[in-house]
Amino acid sequence: MGLEIARALLERGYNLSVIYRSSEKEALKIDEVGRELGRKVLLLNGDLSDEEFCGEAVERTFQDMGRIDALLHLASPYFRTPIETLSEESIQEHFKPIAQAFVLLSKEAYSRMIPNEGRVKGHIVAFGDWAVECTPYRNYAAYFVAKGALHTAVKVLAKEFAPHVLVNCIALGPTLKAEELSDEEWERILRNTPLKREVSLSDVVNLAVFLLEAESLTGEIVNLDSGRHIAGSGTSSIG
Template sequence: MTDRKVALITGSGKQRVGWHVAEALGARGYSLAIHYRTSAQEAAETVKEFRSRGWEANAFAGDLADETAVKKLMADVLSEYGQLDALVHTAAIWQPKKLEEVTAADVRHYLEVNTLATFLCCQHAGLAMVKQATGGCLVTFGDWATIRPYLNYAAYFPSKGAIPALTRTFAVELAHRNPRVRVNCIQPGPVMLPAELPEAERAAAIAGTLVKREGTPQHVAQAVLHFLENDFLTGVCLPVDGGRSVFAGTGD
């Protein structure tokens, strides 16, 4: 057992949102379990960077759509640290594709990587947490736009639309077994938009917010910390989107 709380952050090997969440948790005193699927070199560099700051960090590999791999991941983290206090599941995929080009294989792939992986991680991390007297907290990642889908992501949005229901389901299931286990969801808006995104799409995403700017990964990390530290929140889905999900536009 470690004196520090332990957080597993999936998809945190590369410097995307998960990396910044891990950075925020490390600064808060958490021991870090850095998950990656194929980015072994980037994960090793992340661990080296965090250790240079005096933080406890280790890298763990796993294909999160594979049940056996997820079970092994949780077992490895528990073997290393002796406990698991937080799971932040940021790992996901998304790419634009016209509806005419979407195949059944595309849909299955999104459901496996985004939906099934979230389910398996919540299931096995959650069942480990219910055995702990201190419980734990799970944070899933949805997408604000599942309530107002835009074009060219017909395979992606259903895979993320399931996450709020999954979050509420696990909040009920796990609290029934241990009231100190909580599950919440973050629904990011335009945060760390891909560099390859066409400029017109980037401008439209920003214009669609009420705050008229792109968010930062720190905004997401702050929301994660809020869920971890406020122990009266569970079953909640929080858009972190600058008002993108409520703004209907000017009508121009």
């Protein structure tokens, strides 16, 4: 998803700083698209669980680009953590890159956005999950605790950074099948959405672009989920 959003932003004229951990192929593809379009792309390799790296990433971006207008946070592990075997390690493995990194990157980026001209000086967009606000499903405790903190952080930072920097969240429903889900699980997940389909990538891109350009929307969690949040809850292990 990061690659598709990056492509759309490069096409709209943004220069990009891209943080990746192991997806070098996708990062290099973004770099290639940037070169084709004559945009600047800075690739930063590191682990967002590392607090120091979060600070360095923002600083290197500012030094290289000369300004920061926007921050998008997509990074997120997604794997089962059955409650019986839930550990401090698996909780941190989710919480750090999802919630802690979002807060640290936002704090650093905010201080670099403040000198920007105009009333709105920057935009921050997080990627959450429809199920956080409605009905977390079973076997993903570490993921949901972290995404829940992310949704709260969006509202907290929206208030802290007002009136200059707008902070919003896209709460996604099923969009791209995670590797660990079987085809059968994925089909069942899609059947559970009122629209009986996956979220389209073009909707994700268009909403992200809108949130990066909005002037009067902040602290909002927008469900982009083929209507899944109105389909009711259950006790199943996958949404």
